Amino acid sequence: MPAMTSTPAAREFSTIGVIGLGTMGAGIAEVFARNGYTVVGAEQNDEGVARGRQHLEHSTGRAVKRGKMTESEQAELLGRITLTTEMKDLADADLVVEAVVESLETKKAIFRALDDIVSPDAILATNTSSLSVTEISTANARPGRVVGVHFFNPAPVQNLVEIVRTVVTEPAVLAEVQALLQRLGKNPVVCGDKAGFIANTLLFGYLNHAVSMYEHKYASREDIDAAMRFGCGYPMGPLALLDLIGLDTAYEILDTMYKQGRDRLHAPAPILKQYVTAGLLGRKSGRGFYTYEAPDSPIVV
Ligand code: 3HC
Numbered sequence: 001m002p003a004m005t006s007t008p009a010a011r012e013f014s015t016i017g018v019i020g021l022g023t024m025g026a027g028i029a030e031v032f033a034r035n036g037y038t039v040v041g042a043e044q045n046d047e048g049v050a051r052g053r054q055h056l057e058h059s060t061g062r063a064v065k066r067g068k069m070t071e072s073e074q075a076e077l078l079g080r081i082t083l084t085t086e087m088k089d090l091a092d093a094d095l096v097v098e099a100v101v102e103s104l105e106t107k108k109a110i111f112r113a114l115d116d117i118v119s120p121d122a123i124l125a126t127n128t129s130s131l132s133v134t135e136i137s138t139a140n141a142r143p144g145r146v147v148g149v150h151f152f153n154p155a156p157v158q159n160l161v162e163i164v165r166t167v168v169t170e171p172a173v174l175a176e177v178q179a180l181l182q183r184l185g186k187n188p189v190v191c192g193d194k195a196g197f198i199a200n201t202l203l204f205g206y207l208n209h210a211v212s213m214y215e216h217k218y219a220s221r222e223d224i225d226a227a228m229r230f231g232c233g234y235p236m237g238p239l240a241l242l243d244l245i246g247l248d249t250a251y252e253i254l255d256t257m258y259k260q261g262r263d264r265l266h267a268p269a270p271i272l273k274q275y276v277t278a279g280l281l282g283r284k285s286g287r288g289f290y291t292y293e294a295p296d297s298p299i300v301v
Pocket residue numbers: 059062063066068129151152153154155156157158200203235236241245249296
């Protein structure tokens with residue numbers, strides 16, 4: 001169990017619940033397990049559990065292959081994670097992080113259900129990218145114990161986590177989550193509850209603009225990406241990054257931000273919706289702006 005520190009906000013967290021084991025949820029579960037926490041990961045069915053397990057094995061297997069972890073460390077890490085289809089298995093969690101699809105109704109149903117499952121002093125967090133944390137929190141009887149914790153993809157690699165406080169988030173809850181994330185080696189930043197928070201508000205105007213440029217055949221996808229990688233030092237070009245994020249997720253984020261802020265920078269470029277409708281979702285479906293053999297393989301074309 002992780003050691004207790006002496007800072008005033010140092011609450012002891014032992015078991016972390018993660019709901020939803022897609023790309024983000026599995027990554028978040030890995031982050032906590034890497035830091036010695038016991039993790040209970042919940043999915044709605046056996047296929048979801050199998051997908052989550054595969055994701056965790058693959059991601060930690062990559063660390064083994066790169067010599068960053070031994071096979072026995074990998075086995076210990078995976079041994080700290082229990083996967084389940086039963087929400088009631090989250091009963092012992094000190095913190096629950098919800099990372100399911102960006103659907104307000106689904107998230108609210110989860111926060112409602114958690115009322116009868118977790119202890120009254122547990123902290124509940126949503127990894128939403130753009131939905132209202134306030135609205136999600138009101139589904140629960142203890143909205144003061146709800147915060148947003150917005151991890152970035154890939155969660156085990158990106159150090160930023162945005163902590164989103166609502167007007168009723170208890171200051172002690174905020175401080176405890178901040179301290180916990182720092183103990184994970186993350187860089188937490190705090191912001192209010194506005195669609196997009198800090199990073200997505202700034203990032204997605206740029207990404208959307210890149211899609212427009214591509215749609216209007218102003219430049220090739222390779223040249224748009226090369227311009228930002230080699231001219232501005234970004235680790236990935238905008239179209240390759242959109243493929244990593246998932247075009248469906250990107251569309252939802254832009255659409256929500258546009259509906260809330262009416263900033264035309266965030267009006268989703270039409271081609272984005274067309275790609276999503278056609279099932280071109282980026283790396284996870286094998287094709288987006290580029291084509292891939294597997295979700296983490298290099299670009300094929
Ligand atoms: N899962 C876990 N670890 C991963 C990973 C993954 N999917 N992808 C890469 N890594 C790890 C590698 O194992 C390696 O770890 P090591 O240094 O300990 O050996 C390290 O990351 C670097 O990987 P690579 O050498 O294979 O590749 P790169 O140096 O090209 O890095 C990248 C890959 C980390 C994805 C880098 O290109 C990058 O940072 N890209 C930008 C990502 C970004 O902007 N993310 C934010 C998206 S917005 C968002 O998430 C918000 C949401 O709301 C949409």
